[in-house]
Amino acid sequence: MTLLALEGIEARHGLLPAVRGVSLDVAEGEVLALVGANGAGKTTLLRMIAGAHRPSAGRVRFGGADITSVRAHDRVRMGIALVPEGRRLFPSLTVEENLHVAARPGRWTVDTVLDAFPLLRPLRNRRAANLSGGEQQATAIGRALMTNPRLLLLDEVSLGLAPVAVESVYRSLETLIAEGVTMLLVEQDLTRATSVARRVVCMLEGRLVLEGTGQELTREQIMDAYFGLHRARRAT
């Protein structure tokens, strides 16, 4: 069953087009990786799905319902949660308060989140501003989980983290995937992206330029699309 459907999405920053004519479906339980260079429009697209950015054209459907004009906090109630680029924790709130603030009824509570991310347990009363990158990332994912989402959006969770921290984050993600959480993750690390996601989608300058499963697409094809090399090859 299609959980999320994007139809002809156009989004701008002021006058600058960031997303052009993107149509995409995400099935329930699916894990989709969204790759692309900086400035390709991935973050804008995720924020638009989460409701933090208004599209200038196109529709967003979630669970069949048209949510294009629904505000961000209402989308959280419907089951969409975004782990924003750069973590964006509330700096003077503690880890526990960051989690509490997002709480909604469901199987994810402060305790179950701390079980899923055991490294956070001793840090529950530490202010978010005093956490390391990896700890912040774990808290940010935990905070999104506290809303008990049906669709989890992750924006560049490996950015700025030490390899050990990235490893730990992806292990937790694998546990979530095993439980059947629907995910759409933006990731610059192609290896990570293809290892965790079944389907990969590539964006370039606001458009979708490649789509397929990990099996269908070779690494070379993805890199071509990523850098727009297929266009250059056509021109010669």
Place this chain on the structure above:
Amino acid sequence: MTWVNAVVQGVLLGGYYALLACGLALMFGVMRIINLAHGDIAVLGAYLITVVLDHWNVNAFIALVPVLPVMLIAGYGLQRTMLDRALRSGVLVPLLATFGLSIVIQNLLLEKFSPDVRSLGGNAGGLVTASWQISNQLSISALGALILGVAVAILGGLQLFLSRTQAGRRMRATAQDPDTAELVGIDSRGVYARATAIAVATACIAGLFLAMRSTFDPFSGPTQLIFAFEAVVIGGFGSLWGTLVGGIVLGVAQTIGAQIDPQYSVLAGHLVFLAVLASPHGGIFRVRPAT
């Protein structure tokens, strides 16, 4: 001994200033809005209480009971209608809009009530004249002590609200990052409206006490606003307990100034304010966006 008395009176006066200022501090801490109509809202509260008293001959504190919910709703409405829009247009616009509101309130009050100076000292029961005589030169008025007590209670209550309740946590989160707050399911507009409602309600209580301890007229708002500002800035913008300290410092400065010469009272407060601003700290508590 008279100097000690001056300081004590200053502390009591500071309680009033802290109460007056806490709404201003809250609105700035949560929304970065400087409400230039804050003083006028306090005066409006005082006038609404007089309206109640014109119809029922009760104690002024009882008269507060029906007025408070009205002010809470008015504050909520003010945010949802006017200030929300103003916030979206940039930093300057809320300043200008609240300035316009201030003028509207003052002149509507002038139109509805006369320019005569009024006071509610007579409706407080024996409270206004009661006092504890500690020594020849030192006495503590019951009203002053009550105001200080209420100020501490309200500030403490607000502090507890912000640190212990879910709604308070959400308010702190929204104050720090309204964009991300929306992304975790917090209705930021609702949070802002609640903050304004609380600010207006505390201003109303302060207005009641203003009316009891001294006089007021339709144009008393700006004077109260300046004192509220000075209290907030001296204590460091956005910190609730800092507002108490700031209020007390201001109060003491004014009463000590008055000891030297009654004409110097307000001036002394201004000079202390400017001195604090000019100092390296720029405020006794560090400036923090939220508690």
Place this chain on the structure above:
Amino acid sequence: MTAVPATTAAVRVQRWTRLSAGFTSGFGLFAVALAFVPVALSQTATQKLTTLLILVLMAAMWNALAGYGGLVSIGQQGFIGLGAYGTVWLCNHGMSPYRAMVVATLFCGAVSLPVSYLVLRFRAAQFAIAMWVLAEVAAILVSFDHSLGAGTGTSLIELNYYSPDARQSYTYWLTLGMTAFFLAVLFVLLRSRMGSSLQAIRDDEEAAASVGVRVVLGKRILFVLAAAGCGGAGAMTLANTLFIEPGSIFGVNFTAYMIFMVLVGGLGTFEGPILGAIVLFLIQNHWGSSGVWYLVGLGVGAILFALLLPRGLWGTLRDRYAIQLLPVGHFLRGARAAEEPA
């Protein structure tokens, strides 16, 4: 891969358009024509026009601070009062009245310089309130001085040496001269290199600083200019209305008027404040005697403009149609670069 050559035509930077050149020269001629008002029109009309000119001056100065410097001051009335009372003080010490007005204006500019070293360090909120408190301090200090009439006010008795007609004419000419002078200085300033810096500061202070714009110097220049201009407005108000008292000449009402004029006209535009002053003048003339409701209307008007038309009348017009009548900006003229084939 072969290289694709791109063709670019030359791009010119243009400051004047035909419209703006025409308008500015027309405006200049108009200003000269205004000098004949006391001769051509009645004394009442002259007094009214003096009031209008004072409003234009105040609006332009507040806009210089807030619109170009990003400095919102709710205390400019401090300089207005200082200009007025400075004039009285100088006359008390033997200076001729009109010379005293000019000197008082310069005095306000001079006083503001050390003040700027204190207040320009502050952030927006602290700056706004600090200016107000400074104005209040000035008012209190003036009210202590009995030679200045203390709390009950004073008038400029030296003006009685002139006949009412002559007095009004001289007042008008001096006001016209002052307003024209400050507007001209602002115009030249904004068209200069410093002016581009100032507009950069207004748009994005951090970005401006990062490309080497001397932000604090620019703000200081505006601060001193606005202080002198408001001082002049104060001195002229004294000459035009004859009687002042600390409560009103240091009143925050002036800030209310300035905010209204700049909001309605268009913050950060050069033409806007002039337009806003004309609007306020017309409203004052028509409804000024309606007492309370006039002020309520003014307040409601300010709120509505702040919420619905934050760019003001002129600002909105300019955004829509890209006109500048008194040009302080730059236009790019020329063919665009040809696009590379996809």
